Amino acid sequence: xxxxxxxxxxxxxxxxxxxxxxxxxxxxxxxxxxxxxxxxxxxxxxxxxxxxxxxxxxxxxxxxxxxxxxxxxxxxxxxxxxxxxxxxxxxxxxxxxxxxxxxxxxxxxxxxxxxxxxxxxxxxxxxxxxxxxxxxxxxxxxxxxxxxxxxxxxxxxxxxxxxxxxxxxxxxxxxxxxxxxxxxxxxxxxxxxxxxxxxxxxxxxxxxxxxxxxxxxxxxxxxxxxxxxxxxxxxxxxxxxxxxxxxxxxxxxxxxxxxxxxxxxxxxxxxxxxxxxxxxxxxxxxxxxxxxxxxxxxxxxxxxxxxxxxxxxxxxxxxxxxxxxxxxxxxxxxxxxxxxx
Amino acid sequence: xxxxxxxxxxxxxxxxxxxxxxxxxxxxxxxxxxxxxxxxxxxxxxxxxxxxxxxxxxxxxxxxxxxxxxxxxxxxxxxxxxxxxxxxxxxxxxxxxxxxxxxxxxxxxxxxxxxxxxxxxxxxxxxxxxxxxxxxxxxxxxxxxxxxxxxxxxxxxxxxxxxxxxxxxxxxxxxxxxxxxxxxxxxxxxxxxxxxxxxxxxxxxxxxxxxxxxxxxxxxxxxxxxxxxxxxxxxxxxxxxxxxxxxxxxxxxxxxxxxxxxxxxxxxxxxxxxxxxxxxxxxxxx
Numbered sequence: 001x002x003x004x005x006x007x008x009x010x011x012x013x014x015x016x017x018x019x020x021x022x023x024x025x026x027x028x029x030x031x032x033x034x035x036x037x038x039x040x041x042x043x044x045x046x047x048x049x050x051x052x053x054x055x056x057x058x059x060x061x062x063x064x065x066x067x068x069x070x071x072x073x074x075x076x077x078x079x080x081x082x083x084x085x086x087x088x089x090x091x092x093x094x095x096x097x098x099x100x101x102x103x104x105x106x107x108x109x110x111x112x113x114x115x116x117x118x119x120x121x122x123x124x125x126x127x128x129x130x131x132x133x134x135x136x137x138x139x140x141x142x143x144x145x146x147x148x149x150x151x152x153x154x155x156x157x158x159x160x161x162x163x164x165x166x167x168x169x170x171x172x173x174x175x176x177x178x179x180x181x182x183x184x185x186x187x188x189x190x191x192x193x194x195x196x197x198x199x200x201x202x203x204x205x206x207x208x209x210x211x212x213x214x215x216x217x218x219x220x221x222x223x224x225x226x227x228x229x230x231x232x233x234x235x236x237x238x239x240x241x242x243x244x245x246x247x248x249x250x251x252x253x254x255x256x257x258x259x260x261x262x263x264x265x266x267x268x269x270x271x272x273x274x275x276x277x278x279x280x281x282x283x284x285x286x287x288x289x290x291x292x293x294x295x296x297x298x299x300x301x302x303x304x305x306x307x308x309x310x311x312x313x314x315x316x317x318x319x320x321x322x323x324x325x326x327x328x329x330x331x332x333x334x335x336x337x338x339x340x341x
Numbered sequence: 342x343x344x345x346x347x348x349x350x351x352x353x354x355x356x357x358x359x360x361x362x363x364x365x366x367x368x369x370x371x372x373x374x375x376x377x378x379x380x381x382x383x384x385x386x387x388x389x390x391x392x393x394x395x396x397x398x399x400x401x402x403x404x405x406x407x408x409x410x411x412x413x414x415x416x417x418x419x420x421x422x423x424x425x426x427x428x429x430x431x432x433x434x435x436x437x438x439x440x441x442x443x444x445x446x447x448x449x450x451x452x453x454x455x456x457x458x459x460x461x462x463x464x465x466x467x468x469x470x471x472x473x474x475x476x477x478x479x480x481x482x483x484x485x486x487x488x489x490x491x492x493x494x495x496x497x498x499x500x501x502x503x504x505x506x507x508x509x510x511x512x513x514x515x516x517x518x519x520x521x522x523x524x525x526x527x528x529x530x531x532x533x534x535x536x537x538x539x540x541x542x543x544x545x546x547x548x549x550x551x552x553x554x555x556x557x558x559x560x561x562x563x564x565x566x567x568x569x570x571x572x573x574x575x576x577x578x579x580x581x582x583x584x585x586x587x588x589x590x591x592x593x594x595x596x597x598x599x600x601x602x603x604x605x606x607x608x609x610x611x612x613x614x615x616x617x618x619x620x621x622x623x624x625x626x627x
Contacts, residue, residue: 057447060515105473105504105555114555115562120511121446121500128498132474135496158562293477294484 063121065151068191071168074118074154080166082152083309084193084234086224087202088217089174092245092288096202097153097169098126099288100306103299104155110303112310115164116156123153130289146173150192157310165310170196180231181223187231198309199234200241201225203266205285206249208259218262222270229274239279241308242267247300248290282308345428346626349455351516352464353508354436357533357576361464362415362433363398364576365618366391368603369419374616377623378427381420390433391415399602401593403581419619427626431462442515443508444500456516460527460625465509467573468537470552473504506555513556517565528569529621530560535573535607544611545573570610572621578605 066074075082085093101123104114117123129136150172157165170192180186193199203221207213221242228234244263250256263283271281286301350358369380390413397404416430432455442448448456483489496502513528515521532538532545543551549571550557560569579596582588596605606616 055450057449058453058520060442060446060448061518062446063511102473102475104558105506107554108558113562114558115564116510116514116559118514120503120507120514124500124503124507125498127473128502130476131502132476132479133496133502135491135493136476137480137491156562156564158558158564164562164564290477293481298475298477 061118063119064125065119065122065153065171066168067149067151070118071152071154074166075168078156078164078166080168081197081309082192082195083167083169084190084196084199085170085172085202086177086193086199086228087174087245088178088204088220088224090207091174091202091204093171093174093202094126095130095289096243096245096286096302096305097171098123098130099286099299099302100155101153102127102130102289103302109299110307111159112303112306113158114155115158118154119152122151146175148173150190152192157306159310162310167309168195177224177228178220180227180233181220184227184231187228187233190228190233193228193233194235196234196238197313198239198241198311199228200243200305200309201270202243202245203263205244205246205259205263206253208244208262209250209253209255211255214262218266221266222273225270225274229277234278236277237279237313239308239311239313240270240274240281241305242270242281242283243305244283244285245288246290247285247287248292248296250285251295252292279313284308344426345430346460347458348429348431348460348462348622348625349458350431350433350462350464351439351456351512352436353439353466353505353512355469356436356464356466357531357574358436358464359394359404359433360398360576361462361531361533361574361618362391362431363394363404364603364606365622366417367395367398368606368616368618369417370395371601371603374601374603376617376619378419378421378429378619378626381418381426384416384418384428386416391417398577398581401577401581401597402584419622421623429622429626431458439512440501440508443503443511448515448521453520456521457523458526459523460529461516462529462531462621462625463509463513464531464533464574465505465553466534467532467548467552468534470505471503472506472552504555506553509553509556510559513559513567514565517567525566525568527625528560528567529625530569530571531574531621532571533574533576535575535609536577536579538573539575539607539609545571545609546611548573570621570624573607573609574618574621575605575607576618578607 074080085096087093100109103109108114150170152168152170155167157167159165172190172192176186177190180190187193201221201224204217207217225234225240234240244250244259250259253259263285267281267283271278274281284301284305286305287296288299288302290296290298350361352358368374368376369378394404413433414430415433416428418426418428420426434452434455438449438452516526530549532548535545538548541548559565560567577596580590580592582590582593599605603616606618608615608618608620610620
């Protein structure tokens with residue numbers, strides 16, 4: 001039988017080498033002999049903890065309004081129309097966008113059916129304050145933030161004769177568009193207008209019905225178009241829809257006739273000033289999100305505007321005043337790499 | 342028709358997915374019933390979940406809510422009238438998983454296989470469709486009825502307030518894009534709780550157009566390659582009782598008194614009515 005090597009737990013004892021106890025005990029009686037010294041115990045290594053990370057979920061499309069890059073990608077998928085909505089703040093841009101979406105919730109609009117959208121969540125947000133689920137007693141629309149980049153709301157729409165068309169509606173703060181009338185270089189950032197197949201100028205009907213605001217509206221609206229054309233933000237040959245919004249307020253006012261007259265004059269003046277530059281100019285009167293639907297139906301006039309938006313632009317080979325179309329800007333339709341600031 | 346066939350049942354919370362499964366499992370195993378697809382054989386699979394669902398269904402008790410997340414895999418070995426065999430598997434996914442896709446814009450990787458099945462059953466509870474409703478029209482109604490507008494705190498926006506049809510369109514769009522896009526698919530759209538809807542005297546197609554017009558437009562436009570068909574389905578036939586609430590209804594007793602338990606089931610396709618709950622599956626498989 002092999003002899004077990006002697007060891008002692010006392011570090012000062014040399015029992016293992018000389019077989020003598022440093023404390024003078026007989027080997028069999030020493031309470032420390034045979035025990036492992038604390039130094040002999042190897043340091044325990046920390047076991048490697050395997051942390052299992054939960055599998056990350058797959059991110060789905062956000063459903064929010066699109067930035068310019070995302071809109072560009074979607075624009076290439078199928079025939080598309082891009083709409084630039086311009087107008088001072090509170091002219092009804094967001095209400096118009098929300099109104100079209102909410103009308104399609106019920107049925108096709110003027111023969112145009114809903115076929116899909118990448119921005120359903122964005123639409124839901126802008127519609128909320130006009131929906132009964134908001135528990136409000138007066139419909140309202142959130143204002144678009146000033147200084148923020150334009151975003152695009154997207155519809156795929158289906159027409160029996162034309163098939164599918166993608167529609168992209170630009171949304172930017174009205175204050176930003178107004179700023180371009182003060183400083184024309186501001187218009188350089190309006191990529192959504194340069195992309196537009198149809199620019200749509202919104203004229204606030206409620207303000208036009210207000211004697212105190214009326215003249216300012218009549219002056220500001222054409223100035224905005226002037227500035228954007230001067231800056232070549234609106235492309236040559238681009239169609240222009242001029243839309244009198246908030247028809248419910250106009251009808252309810254004591255100046256409905258005067259409003260119509262002022263609006264007609266405004267349309268005539270803009271058409272005359274830019275006849276050689278713009279494509280077709282057409283007026284519309286709408287009540288996208290009326291505060292009272294007793295005299296004006298919710299969505300009145302919106303269907304006609306939608307059909308105008310979906311029309312193809314006529315080729316702009318020769319313009320009335322001999323000005324060649326500004327093809328330089330048309331590159332924005334196909335690429336987003338160009339610096340525009 | 343032969344071999345394995347995978348299909349998934351999808352739907353928002355409380356759309357009737359589990360009740361549909363319960364009625365389906367009962368019916369294919371009910372002796373003497375004539376269905377487009379019938380029970381073929383048991384395999385080594387575990388049938389505990391299905392049997393428990395069918396038992397509860399036969400008793401006229403409402404199903405317990407499906408677990409909050411994760412799928413319970415269910416496989417049924419069926420055959421058609423010509424004797425062709427098919428194994429139909431479909432995970433029983435909780436509706437919360439689909440609601441999460443709309444609200445949080447994310448998808449658990451474990452759902453990927455389920456949601457890339459070539460054929461889908463989409464259940465929509467016809468009795469709980471949330472339709473869009475506008476302040477201006479509600480106020481006009483209040484005025485007409487000469488009542489005072491309610492004085493409640495306005496409610497902030499949240500994704501779950503969206504109309505049912507918006508959530509469904511978004512779900513179907515997601516199933517046709519990104520990682521879930523497998524190209525053409527078949528979709529059996531079942532409007533459940535048909536016993537609550539049939540009083541409106543409309544066919545399932547008409548109900549789709551009148552109660553879910555956005556979904557109807559989306560599907561008809563053909564933008565996404567769905568081959569779809571719509572049915573009305575009442576998998577219970579009426580009101581079931583909640584055992585936890587000790588409920589007891591005469592209407593449920595009437596259902597129990599029917600000759601066969603499967604007589605409770607109503608499947609409506611256009612104007613044709615039957616109790617064959619396998620019809621939509623047969624259509625998906627053909």
